[in-house]
Amino acid sequence: MKFPLREEPNIHKPIVADVKPGTKFRILEDVENWYHVQLDNGYTGYLQAKHVAIGESVDIPKVVEELSPAKQKWKSKPVNLTWEAVYEVAPKPANIGEMPGVNVVSPTWFSLIDGDGNVKSKADMNYVRWAHGRGMQVWGLFNNSFDPEVTSAALASFENRMTTILQMLQYAKLYDLDGINIDYENVYTKDGDNLTQFMRELRPLAEEYGLVVSIDVTPKSNSEMWSAFLDRKSLGEIVDYLILMAYDEHWAASPVAGSVASLSWTASSARRILDEDNVPPEKLILAVPLYTRVWSETEKDGKVEVKSKAIGMTKAQKIIEEKKLKPVFSEEAGQNYVEYTEDQVRYRIWLEDEVSLQARVKLIQSLNLGGVASWNRSFASDKAWEALKEITQTK
Numbered sequence: 001m002k003f004p005l006r007e008e009p010n011i012h013k014p015i016v017a018d019v020k021p022g023t024k025f026r027i028l029e030d031v032e033n034w035y036h037v038q039l040d041n042g043y044t045g046y047l048q049a050k051h052v053a054i055g056e057s058v059d060i061p062k063v064v065e066e067l068s069p070a071k072q073k074w075k076s077k078p079v080n081l082t083w084e085a086v087y088e089v090a091p092k093p094a095n096i097g098e099m100p101g102v103n104v105v106s107p108t109w110f111s112l113i114d115g116d117g118n119v120k121s122k123a124d125m126n127y128v129r130w131a132h133g134r135g136m137q138v139w140g141l142f143n144n145s146f147d148p149e150v151t152s153a154a155l156a157s158f159e160n161r162m163t164t165i166l167q168m169l170q171y172a173k174l175y176d177l178d179g180i181n182i183d184y185e186n187v188y189t190k191d192g193d194n195l196t197q198f199m200r201e202l203r204p205l206a207e208e209y210g211l212v213v214s215i216d217v218t219p220k221s222n223s224e225m226w227s228a229f230l231d232r233k234s235l236g237e238i239v240d241y242l243i244l245m246a247y248d249e250h251w252a253a254s255p256v257a258g259s260v261a262s263l264s265w266t267a268s269s270a271r272r273i274l275d276e277d278n279v280p281p282e283k284l285i286l287a288v289p290l291y292t293r294v295w296s297e298t299e300k301d302g303k304v305e306v307k308s309k310a311i312g313m314t315k316a317q318k319i320i321e322e323k324k325l326k327p328v329f330s331e332e333a334g335q336n337y338v339e340y341t342e343d344q345v346r347y348r349i350w351l352e353d354e355v356s357l358q359a360r361v362k363l364i365q366s367l368n369l370g371g372v373a374s375w376n377r378s379f380a381s382d383k384a385w386e387a388l389k390e391i392t393q394t395k
Helices: 125-133 148-155 158-174 189-208 224-228 232-237 263-276 313-323 356-365 383-387
Strands: 003-006 015-019 023-032 032-039 044-048 080-083 103-108 110-112 119-121 137-143 178-184 210-218 241-244 284-289 291-300 303-312 328-330 336-341 345-350 371-375
Touching: 015 044, 015 158, 015 189, 015 224, 023 044, 023 345, 044 189, 110 148, 110 158, 119 158, 125 137, 148 158, 148 189, 148 303, 158 189, 178 189, 189 224, 189 232, 210 232, 232 241, 241 263, 241 371, 263 284, 263 356, 284 356, 291 313, 303 313, 313 336, 336 356, 356 371, 356 383, 371 383
Parallel strands: 080 103, 080 371, 103 137, 110 137, 137 178, 178 210, 210 241, 241 284, 284 371
Antiparallel strands: 003 015, 003 044, 023 032, 032 044, 110 119, 291 303, 291 345, 328 336, 336 345
């Protein structure tokens, strides 16, 4: 038999931990029919009084932690976040340049590495100091390595989930993070409930560390591994922010060429989550692409073979200049479009530029959303930051 340690003194509130009979703990507060307790492992929560036997007691003075402004729960809205994609080589802050308007950076530093819930880190304290020195918060991104088998095992038990949570909290403390951004993708539908429970268990403990908790979600679709596992309604109730990754309408291996994120598709994706899942607008952040795709269409044996390559905004502008192309506004996509032909291959680009970004900023403002996120920093041009900074200036 185990007794549930709950987030609040109510049997309907999320369970923080299961407490075995005989477990010793400290009583912090006596609430009607409940005790607010702290376990030896540091977890705090509420136990029903009927499950508690009082032994030797010692008064514990309350310690109020003085949090720096950067570590307080995020209050300044709206958010203007950009992800920092970190691969083998850590980015050098001196080479990043100015990003006017950006108030949060989210480096992809942490990954799930096994079914026991262990976490690998690529965090860099120099990057944190650089960001804090420019008034930006750092929300470290933690992903599941997009491995469904490892994810399934790591989410399957309370012990494995707590292994992940405790390691992430230690990394957050070690690297002076301000928040944790969860990015779980390629997940079996059957593991969706366990992911939601993982977030229920993470949130109260992260809150004690003064951390903002956000989770990335895809637009709603029937895709089992990329969408169906996400309980957006429940997740929206748990986290500080739900970040909608509104891109890859036409993905890398799409059989037809098209926009990475047309304006109508983006708007529909956001509205579905607001309307169908009752996520408060101020909790929803719209993530926009800073990349586009160069599509090549080659006709072979009466069929069109389609391929694509992702490029950033500066590279796309260079192609326009070199090929002397004139962008044409596509009403259907709500963005500029160019095409050209070389060696009997047709190339098509739906541009991500200040025009497409300004349109998405207006969408965010019209829906009263919590802010904007962008994937990723290295794809941006200077004009991208100028367009996106309107988010923080006009609301």
